[in-house]
Amino acid sequence: MKKINAIVVGSGNVGLKVIDILLQTKDFNLVGAIRRSGEPIAQYPNVVVKTSVDQFSEKIDVAFLAIPTREVPTQAKAYLAKGIHTVDSYDIHSSILEVRSELNEVARANNAVAIVSSGWDPGTDSIVRAMLMAMAPNGMTYTNFGPGMSMGHTVAVKAIEGVKDALSMTMPTGAGVHRRMVYVELSEGATPEIVENLIKTDPYFIHDETHVKFVDDVNLLKDVGHGVELTRKGASGTSGNQNFMFKMSIDNPALTAQVMVSSGRAAMRQEKGAYTLIEIPVVDFLEGEREDWIKALV
Amino acid sequence: MKKINAIVVGSGNVGLKVIDILLQTKDFNLVGAIRRSGEPIAQYPNVVVKTSVDQFSEKIDVAFLAIPTREVPTQAKAYLAKGIHTVDSYDIHSSILEVRSELNEVARANNAVAIVSSGWDPGTDSIVRAMLMAMAPNGMTYTNFGPGMSMGHTVAVKAIEGVKDALSMTMPTGAGVHRRMVYVELSEGATPEIVENLIKTDPYFIHDETHVKFVDDVNLLKDVGHGVELTRKGASGTSGNQNFMFKMSIDNPALTAQVMVSSGRAAMRQEKGAYTLIEIPVVDFLEGEREDWIKALV
Numbered sequence: 001m002k003k004i005n006a007i008v009v010g011s012g013n014v015g016l017k018v019i020d021i022l023l024q025t026k027d028f029n030l031v032g033a034i035r036r037s038g039e040p041i042a043q044y045p046n047v048v049v050k051t052s053v054d055q056f057s058e059k060i061d062v063a064f065l066a067i068p069t070r071e072v073p074t075q076a077k078a079y080l081a082k083g084i085h086t087v088d089s090y091d092i093h094s095s096i097l098e099v100r101s102e103l104n105e106v107a108r109a110n111n112a113v114a115i116v117s118s119g120w121d122p123g124t125d126s127i128v129r130a131m132l133m134a135m136a137p138n139g140m141t142y143t144n145f146g147p148g149m150s151m152g153h154t155v156a157v158k159a160i161e162g163v164k165d166a167l168s169m170t171m172p173t174g175a176g177v178h179r180r181m182v183y184v185e186l187s188e189g190a191t192p193e194i195v196e197n198l199i200k201t202d203p204y205f206i207h208d209e210t211h212v213k214f215v216d217d218v219n220l221l222k223d224v225g226h227g228v229e230l231t232r233k234g235a236s237g238t239s240g241n242q243n244f245m246f247k248m249s250i251d252n253p254a255l256t257a258q259v260m261v262s263s264g265r266a267a268m269r270q271e272k273g274a275y276t277l278i279e280i281p282v283v284d285f286l287e288g289e290r291e292d293w294i295k296a297l298v
Numbered sequence: 299m300k301k302i303n304a305i306v307v308g309s310g311n312v313g314l315k316v317i318d319i320l321l322q323t324k325d326f327n328l329v330g331a332i333r334r335s336g337e338p339i340a341q342y343p344n345v346v347v348k349t350s351v352d353q354f355s356e357k358i359d360v361a362f363l364a365i366p367t368r369e370v371p372t373q374a375k376a377y378l379a380k381g382i383h384t385v386d387s388y389d390i391h392s393s394i395l396e397v398r399s400e401l402n403e404v405a406r407a408n409n410a411v412a413i414v415s416s417g418w419d420p421g422t423d424s425i426v427r428a429m430l431m432a433m434a435p436n437g438m439t440y441t442n443f444g445p446g447m448s449m450g451h452t453v454a455v456k457a458i459e460g461v462k463d464a465l466s467m468t469m470p471t472g473a474g475v476h477r478r479m480v481y482v483e484l485s486e487g488a489t490p491e492i493v494e495n496l497i498k499t500d501p502y503f504i505h506d507e508t509h510v511k512f513v514d515d516v517n518l519l520k521d522v523g524h525g526v527e528l529t530r531k532g533a534s535g536t537s538g539n540q541n542f543m544f545k546m547s548i549d550n551p552a553l554t555a556q557v558m559v560s561s562g563r564a565a566m567r568q569e570k571g572a573y574t575l576i577e578i579p580v581v582d583f584l585e586g587e588r589e590d591w592i593k594a595l596v
Contacts, residue, residue, distance in 0.1 A: 021535035025435075097592050117596055120433070126596040127429055127580050128544075131422055133595065134560035134583035135553060137323075237319035239552030245545045246426075254537030255433060262432035276596045278581040279588065282425050285432035290577065294395050297431065298415055298424040298574045 003029040004268055005061045007053060009075065010034070011041050013151065013224065014089065015066030017257030019044050025261060027287050031058050053079065060084050062264040066257070068155050073099050080106040080114055085267040087260045089119040091152045092203070096122060096276065104274035114274040118263040119256040120248075121145070123277050125230060128246045130278045132232040136242040139234020145178055146170035148226030151252060156204040157182055162190030165218040172229070173209075180210040185218045226252040262286070301327040302566055303359045305351060307373065308332070309339050311449065311522065312387065313364030315555030317342050323559060325585050329356050351377065358382050360562040364555070366453050371397050378404040378412055383565040385558045387417040389450045390501070394420060394574065402572035412572040416561040417554040418546075419443070421575050423528060426544045428576045430530040434540040437532020443476055444468035446524030449550060454502040455480055460488030463516040470527070471507075478508040483516045524550040560584070 006028050008018045015033070019041070022030040032048035033041060040049055050056060053063065063079045065072055065088040072090040079086045080103060090099050096117050103114040117123060121143065129141055146169065153168035160166075169181040182199055186192065196212040199205055215221065230246040248255075262285040263277070269284045283293050304326050306316045313331070317339070320328040330346035331339060338347055351358060361377045363370060363386040370388040377384045378401060388397050394415050401412040415421060419441065427439055444467065451466035458464075463483040468476050480497055484490065494510040497503055513519070528544040546553075560583035561575070567582045581591050 017535055017537065020537075024535060093596070096596050097589060100592065122596045124429055124433055127425075129595045130580040130584060130591065131425055133591075134580065135418070135422055135556055137556070137560075137585070236549065236552040236556030237315060237322060239315065239318075239549040242549065242553060243547045246543070247545070248540070248542045250540045250542075251534065251537040254534040255540060258433055258435070258534030262435075276592050278591065278596060279579045281577045281579055282428040282432065283576040286428060287435070291395060293428065293431075293576065294398065294574050297427045298391070298394050298420045298576060 001027065003027055004264065005029050005031050005058050006064060006264060007031050007056065007060050007062075008033045008064045008066055010066035012066060013253035014256050014260070015064075016041070016043060017253045018064045018066055018260060019047060020254075021257055021261045025287070027265065028261070031056055031060060053082065053084065062087060062267055064260050064264060065089075066260070068159070069152055073102060076103050076114055077106045080110055080112045083110045083112050085113045085115075085264070087115045087118050087263045087267060089123070089256055089260060090117045091119065091122060093122060100274045100276060107274050108272050111272050113267040113270045113272060115263040115267050115280075116274050116276050118260045118277060120250070120252075120259060121228065123256075123259050125228060125246075126276065126278050127282065128230055132234070132244050135244065136232060136234030136236050139232055139242070141230065141232040142176035144172040144174065144176060144229045144231070146172050146227060148252060149222070149224060150180075150226075151256070153180065153182075153204050156202055157184065157199055160195060160198045160202065162187050162195040162198070164188075164190075167218050167221055170226075178208055180205055180208045182210060182212045183215050183218055183221055184212060185216065186214060224252045224254075226250060299325065301325055302562065303327050303329050303356050304362060304562060305329050305354065305358050305360075306331045306362045306364055308364035310364060311551035312554050312558070313362075314339070314341060315551045316362045316364055316558055317345060318552075319555055319559045323585070325563065326559070329354055329358060351380065351382065360385060360565055362558050362562060363387075364558070366457075367450055371400060374401050374412055375404045378408055378410045381408045381410050383411045383413075383562070385413045385416050385561045385565060387421070387554055387558060388415045389417065389420060391420060398572045398574060405572050406570050409570050411565040411568045411570060413561040413565050413578075414572050414574050416558045416575060418548070418550075418557060419526065421554075421557050423526060423544075424574065424576050425580065426528055430532070430542050433542065434530060434532030434534050437530055437540070439528065439530040440472075440474035442470035442472065442474060442527045442529070444470050444525060446550060447520070447522060448478075448524075449554070451478065451480075451502050454500055455482065455497055458493060458496045458500065460485050460493040460496070462486075462488075465516050465519055468524075476506055478503055478506045480508060480510045481513050481516055481519055482510060483514065484512060522550045522552075524548060
């Protein structure tokens with residue numbers, strides 16, 4: 001069986017986990033990683049590192065974009081334009097539809113597939129929300145996150161001037177309402193009040209109750225565990241009190257990376273275009289033959 | 299918007315709930331029901347009843363087969379041969395792949411779509427199992443059912459000679475192992491030992507610990523509530539201890555019927571052929587526009 005040739009773009013928390021997973025996933029061949037520095041990756045010295053995809057002689061099937069969410073649209077389009085499928089974990093919920101539509105155009109023009117907003121939320125949680133809507137169309141769904149570190153929010157804080165290091169914790173307060181606890185290590189000379197204000201008015205935080213705490217060493221607080229408790233109470237026709245819960249407690253970058261890798265496989269099986277996870281049959285995420293999974297799982 | 303013309307075949311627990319749901323689902327038009335007796339349905343006197351689909355003058359888009367599981371293959375093929383999409387809740391796990399393959403052939407030859415094994419298990423639970431496999435490919439999934447009445451098992455017991463009425467309860471004993479508690483009202487003159495042996499050797503029961511209890515009035519024990527607790531502990535790459543749980547507590551025939559109705563909508567959106575639920579993008583089960591759901595759920 002021909003393996004799927006993959007590259008990983010970026011080598012942060014998620015990028016490293018994508019490498020870890022690809023190295024042990026039988027239907028993928030990890031061709032290499034892209035880093036701006038071009039330096040080898042300390043944890044994976046045998047992984048080939050380039051600064052541009054054009055430096056690889058192999059035909060690349062899928063690029064896993066483990067990059068800051070705001071760089072996704074531009075970078076994804078560049079890969080798609082070369083006919084390379086992309087998997088991103090774009091996570092600004094309010095503009096996912098727009099990004100999908102932009103990538104759809106480039107993907108279709110270049111016979112490529114873009115999997116948009118892969119990961120667990122947006123991503124597999126979205127699949128659960130859609131499925132529960134099909135099971136009980138009337139009712140309420142609440143997605144309660146945490147307690148855990150939000151990667152997207154943490155990256156957003158780190159990008160703010162005056163922030164040396166940061167950690168954004170998501171605390172569930174019930175009914176899908178969350179508090180953001182932001183722990184910040186200031187850069188030398190930065191003014192706490194200005195930094196706090198920049199954080200609280202950032203699009204990632206402006207709608208939530210946000211507390212900013214200044215600490216000496218953010219590293220002592222770090223743990224990449226996370227969780228979700230997604231509930232729906234609804235009605236199937238006139239039958240009410242249909243109760244559903246999806247709960248998980250997970251290593252966040254590892255799960256994001258795993259869903260991305262599974263999405264890379266699904267990319268090989270879709271018609272050209274851009275897709276969010278709810279637009280893909282779940283069986284397409286799985287290694288091997290469809291019929292075997294029907295036998296094992298249905 | 300053109301509504302989907304639907305008929306309901308059968309008027310048992312699930313058939314009645316399908317009618318209930320169709321009457322309040324905006325994108326469907328309930329054309330009528332098929333009953334062997336041709337008699338009006340007491341609970342829904344306004345629903346047109348026929349003994350055969352050929353008696354309807356309207357073009358039927360979808361037939362919901364709310365019939366005993368063993369009648370599904372034959373009846374589904376008859377509808378598919380007329381170019382009518384079918385939705386069934388065929389629930390004998392070991393032969394789903396075979397039934398799908400048979401229906402696939404007839405569906406493709408007649409430009410129709412068959413949704414096979416719709417409902418919650420097989421059905422939406424299968425979607426959850428497939429999704430968890432994509433999230434943590436190494437590990438163990440356990441599906442724990444109940445306590446609750448199993449419709450499939452109850453119908454199977456009722457079909458046994460000497461059984462006047464029956465109820466089969468599923469009791470979880472952990473790690474996906476279940477006990478079957480079968481409550482039986484005997485027909486006059488039936489021999490308890492013979493009936494008990496027929497039940498315990500039936501394909502539905504032969505692999506499970508089965509207790510048969512004889513009672514005077516099965517009706518006093520009836521409640522259509524059911525539940526599931528589906529768990530997976532697994533690894534994403536080398537990151538273990540990824541813990542997942544999907545739990546629900548529901549009215550069983552109502553949920554089965556709702557998933558079937560949502561599947562009827564999905565049937566209108568698939569290419570000709572037969573599909574289990576894991577082969578269908580979840581967004582296709584939902585009423586309305588794909589883009590609106592991406593905005594709302596992803």
